[in-house]
Amino acid sequence: MEHIGERLIWNYFPFTNIPIPGGGVNVLTIFNTLVVMALLWGMMWLGVRKLTRVPGRAQVILESFVGLFDGLVTSSLEYPTRDQNRKFLPLIASLFMFVCLGNFIGFLPTHYFEEPTADINCTMSLGMMAIAIAIYCGVKAKGAGEFFGELLGPMWHQEDATGFAKLAGKASALFFFPLNVIGEVAKVISISFRLFGNIIGGAIIIVVVSTLTYNTFLPIGLDLFFVFFVGTVQAFVFTMLTLTYIAVAIK
Amino acid sequence: MDITPETWNYIGRYVGASLALGLGGLGAAIGMGMAGAEANRAMMKQPSKHSDLLRTMLLGQAVGGSPSIFALVVGLLILFLPVNESTSGMVFASTLIGAGLAVGLGCFGSGVGCGFPAAQACSGVARNPKKSTALTSTMMIGQALAQSPSIFATIVALILLFLPTPSVGIASAGIAIAAGLSMGASALGPGLGSGITAGGAVKGQSDWPQSRSITVRTMMIGQAICDTPAIFGMLVSFIMLFTLQDLEVSIIGFSKVMAAAIAVGIGGIGPGIGCGIVSETSCEASAKKPEHDALMLRTMLIGQAVSQSTAIYALIIALVILFVV
Numbered sequence: 001m002e003h004i005g006e007r008l009i010w011n012y013f014p015f016t017n018i019p020i021p022g023g024g025v026n027v028l029t030i031f032n033t034l035v036v037m038a039l040l041w042g043m044m045w046l047g048v049r050k051l052t053r054v055p056g057r058a059q060v061i062l063e064s065f066v067g068l069f070d071g072l073v074t075s076s077l078e079y080p081t082r083d084q085n086r087k088f089l090p091l092i093a094s095l096f097m098f099v100c101l102g103n104f105i106g107f108l109p110t111h112y113f114e115e116p117t118a119d120i121n122c123t124m125s126l127g128m129m130a131i132a133i134a135i136y137c138g139v140k141a142k143g144a145g146e147f148f149g150e151l152l153g154p155m156w157h158q159e160d161a162t163g164f165a166k167l168a169g170k171a172s173a174l175f176f177f178p179l180n181v182i183g184e185v186a187k188v189i190s191i192s193f194r195l196f197g198n199i200i201g202g203a204i205i206i207v208v209v210s211t212l213t214y215n216t217f218l219p220i221g222l223d224l225f226f227v228f229f230v231g232t233v234q235a236f237v238f239t240m241l242t243l244t245y246i247a248v249a250i251k
Numbered sequence: 252m253d254i255t256p257e258t259w260n261y262i263g264r265y266v267g268a269s270l271a272l273g274l275g276g277l278g279a280a281i282g283m284g285m286a287g288a289e290a291n292r293a294m295m296k297q298p299s300k301h302s303d304l305l306r307t308m309l310l311g312q313a314v315g316g317s318p319s320i321f322a323l324v325v326g327l328l329i330l331f332l333p334v335n336e337s338t339s340g341m342v343f344a345s346t347l348i349g350a351g352l353a354v355g356l357g358c359f360g361s362g363v364g365c366g367f368p369a370a371q372a373c374s375g376v377a378r379n380p381k382k383s384t385a386l387t388s389t390m391m392i393g394q395a396l397a398q399s400p401s402i403f404a405t406i407v408a409l410i411l412l413f414l415p416t417p418s419v420g421i422a423s424a425g426i427a428i429a430a431g432l433s434m435g436a437s438a439l440g441p442g443l444g445s446g447i448t449a450g451g452a453v454k455g456q457s458d459w460p461q462s463r464s465i466t467v468r469t470m471m472i473g474q475a476i477c478d479t480p481a482i483f484g485m486l487v488s489f490i491m492l493f494t495l496q497d498l499e500v501s502i503i504g505f506s507k508v509m510a511a512a513i514a515v516g517i518g519g520i521g522p523g524i525g526c527g528i529v530s531e532t533s534c535e536a537s538a539k540k541p542e543h544d545a546l547m548l549r550t551m552l553i554g555q556a557v558s559q560s561t562a563i564y565a566l567i568i569a570l571v572i573l574f575v576v
Contacts, residue, residue, distance in 0.1 A: 078545055182563055202402065233395055233471070240472055
C-alpha cells in the first residue's frame with residue numbers, strides 16, 4: 001500500500017533534458033483527460049451519426065440527456081428567452097459528461113487509468129473556471145459597477161441615509177469587502193476539494209480494503225458504490241453548483 | 252519514568268483504535284436507532300405494511316452504517332499496522348491517535364446524520380406506500396452525500412497511517428494529532444447537517460411526491476454547501492501534513508499546530524449544523540411549492556453563506572496561526 005498518493009511526474013520534456021517550466025506535469029492526469037475527451041467524442045459521434053425522426057437507442061439516450069440538462073439550465077438561470085438559456089447548455093452538459101466519465105475511468109483495471117478528477121490540479125482548474133465564468137456572466141448581466149459594488153456589503157448603497165449613518169455604511173465596506181472576497185476564494189476551494197476528496201477517497205478506500213481482503217468479493221461492491229454511485233452524484237453536484245453560482249451571479 | 256518506544260507503540264494502538272471504534276460506532280448506532288424507532292412508530296400506525304417498512308428500515312440502516320465500517324477498517328489498521336524500527340516511538344503513537352481521532356469524530360457526525368433520512372423514509376413509506384421505491388432512492392442519495400465528510404476523514408486517517416509525517420521532532424507528534432483533530436472535528440458538524448438536510452428532503456418528498464426532482468436537486472446543493480467546513484478542515488490537515496517541513500522543533504511548534512486544529516475543527520461544527528438546518532426547511536419548501544424553486548434555492552444559498560462565514564473566520568485564524576504568528 002506504499003504507492004498510495006504517488007504520482008507519475010515528468011520533470012523534463014520527453015526525450016530531451018529541457019526542464020518543464022513550473023516544476024513538472026502529472027502525465028497520467030493529462031493522458032486520462034485526453035482519454036476521457038476521446039471517449040466522449042467517440043460516444044457522441046456514434047450517437048448522432050444517423051439522426052432519424054424515429055430515434056434509435058443511442059439517439060434516445062442522448063436526446064433525453066440533452067432534454068434533462070436543458071430543463072435544469074432553464075429552470076435555474078431563468079433568462080427570459082430560450083436562446084439565452086440555451087447558450088449555457090453546452091458548457092453545463094459537457095462539464096457533467098467530462099466529470100462523470102472522468103470519475104468512472106478509474107474502474108478500468110490497469111493502473112494507467114487514474115481518475116483525472118483525483119488530481120487536485122484538475123479539479124482546481126475546473127473550479128476556477130466555474131467561478132470565472134460566474135463572475136464574467138455577472139459582470140455582463142449587471143455591469144461591472146453594480147456587480148463589484150455588491151462586494152462592498154449591503155450597507156454601501158443607502159439612498160435614504162444621511163450624515164453619520166451614511167458614513168458608517170461606507171465604513172462598513174472596510175469590513176465586508178475582504179470577507180466577500182475571501183468568500184469568493186472559499187467557493188473555489190470548496191467546489192474543487194469536494195470533488196477531489198470524494199473521488200480520491202473512494203479510490204484509496206478501495207485500494208486499502210482490497211489489500212486487506214486479498215481482492216475477494218468486497219471490492220466489486222465498493223467499486224459499484226464509490227465509482228459509479230458516488231461518481232455520478234458528485235459529478236452532478238459539481239455541475240449544479242457551477243450552474244447555481246452562475247445563477248446567483250446574474251440575479 | 253522512561254517510556255520505551257515499544258510502550259509508545261502499544262499506547263498509540265490502544266488509544267487510537269478505541270477512539271476510532273468508540274466514537275465512530277457511537278454515531279452510527281444513534282442513527283440506526285433513530286431509523287428503528289421511526290419504523291416501529293410507523294408500524295404501529297400501518298401494521299399491514301410491515302414488510303415494506305422492515306425493508307426500508309434495514310436498507311436505511313445498512314447504508315447508514317457504512318461510516319462505522321470505515322471506522323472499523325481504520326481501527327483494524329491501527330491495531331495491526333506493521334511498524335519498523337526507525338518510526339516507532341512517540342511520533343508513531345501520535346499518528347495512530349491522530350488517525351483514530353480523525354475517523355472517530357468524522358464518522359460520528361455522518362453516522363448520526365444518516366439516521367435522519369432513514370427515519371423520515373420509514374414514516375414516509377407508512378403514509379405513502381406506493382411511492383416507497385422513489386423514497387428509498389432519495390434516502391440513499393441523501394445518505395451517500397451525508398457520508399462525504401466521513402470519506403474525507405477516512406482519507407486523512409489513511410494518509411496519516413501510510414505516509415510519513417514531516418520529521419520535526421516533538422512537533423511531528425503535534426502535527427499528527429492536530430491533522431486528525433482538525434479533520435475529525437470539522438467533519439462532525441457537516442455530517443450531521445447533511446443528514447438533517449436529507450431528512451428534510453425525504454420528508455418533503457413523502458408529502459409531495461410529484462416534485463421529486465426539484466427536491467433532490469435542492470437537497471444535493473444544500474448538502475454540498477454543508478460540507479464546506481469539512482473541506483476547510485481537510486485543507487488545514489493537508490497543509491499540516493505536506494507543507495510544514497520547517498516548523499519550530501519545540502513545544503511552540505506543537506502548540507501552534509494544535510491551536511490551528513482546534514480553531515478550524517471546533518469552528519466547523521456549528522456552521523455545518525446551521526447550514527443543515529437552513530437547507531432542511533428549504534428542501535421541504537421547494538417540495539411543497541416547486542414553482543418557486545429558484546427563489547427558495549437563492550434564499551437557502553444566502554442563508555448558508557452567512558451561516559458559513561464563521562467557518563471561514565475559523566479557517567483564516569487557523570492559517571494565520573500556522574503561517575503568520
